[in-house]
Amino acid sequence: MTSTDAPAQVPLVDYLVLGDDPHLLAYECASCGARYFDRRNACAACFDTEFTRVRIPSEGVVRTFTIVAYAAPGIPVPFVSAVVDCDGTSVRGNLINVEADPDHVRLGMKVRLATYSLGTDDNGTEAIGFGFEPVES
Numbered sequence: 795m796t797s798t799d800a801p802a803q804v805p806l807v808d809y810l811v812l813g814d815d816p817h818l819l820a821y822e823c824a825s826c827g828a829r830y831f832d833r834r835n836a837c838a839a840c841f842d843t844e845f846t847r848v849r850i851p852s853e854g855v856v857r858t859f860t861i862v863a864y865a866a867p868g869i870p871v872p873f874v875s876a877v878v879d880c881d882g883t884s885v886r887g888n889l890i891n892v893e894a895d896p897d898h899v900r901l902g903m904k905v906r907l908a909t910y911s912l913g914t915d916d917n918g919t920e921a922i923g924f925g926f927e928p929v930e931s
Contacts, residue, residue, distance in 0.1 A: 806912060806923040807831070816909045816924070818850040820883060829883050852907040853929065854880035859901070861894050874899050878926050890925035904929040 805812055809819050809831045820829040825842035829850075836843050859876035874889035876899075890908055892898050905926035912921040 802917075802919045803922050804919055806921055810909070810922070810924050812909065812922055816907060817852050818880075818885065818907065818924070819847050820850055821845040822848045831885075850883050850885065851881040854878040854885065854905055854926065856889070856899070856901055856903045856905060856926075857884070859889065859899055861896070861899070876905075876926065878905055885926075888925040889927070891927040 803812055811817050811819060818831070820831050821834055822829050822845060823837040823840060823842050824844040824846060826837060826840040828837050828839040829848065830838075830845075834845065837845075855878065857877045857879045859874055861872050862875055863872050865871050865873075872894040874892065874894045876887060876889050878885045878887060889899060889905065890910060906929050907924060908927040909922050909924050912923045914920045
């Protein structure tokens with residue numbers, strides 16, 4: 795299979811960049827440095843209207859988490875929902891590749907960005923999501 799025959803992949807969110815080095819991008823306010831993952835017309839912190847796109851570090855530390863035991867039908871539980879501090883930028887995401895129990899997840903745990911397949915449509919296009927997995931110590 796050549797690269798032109800490779801199945802198409804699309805990120806679940808527009809701030810996830812796929813490829814050999816997956817990473818997240820945020821909009822950073824040119825005036826105060828506040829960061830947002832969604833497009834903004836104005837900064838919520840200082841009301842400036844100029845933004846630049848910045849790469850978010852792919853490693854971080856778990857600042858808070860919850861183990862979700864009940865979810866909508868079809869969503870496998872339990873899973874870990876967390877807020878990860880990526881060098882000053884808070885990123886919400888699920889922890890993956892880790893047991894969803896307090897013996898395996900802790901505050902201050904070092905994690906890194908990881909991508910995974912969410913499924914493939916009838917045309918062969920694969921949806922890719924992101925989460926964070928523990929960094930081996």
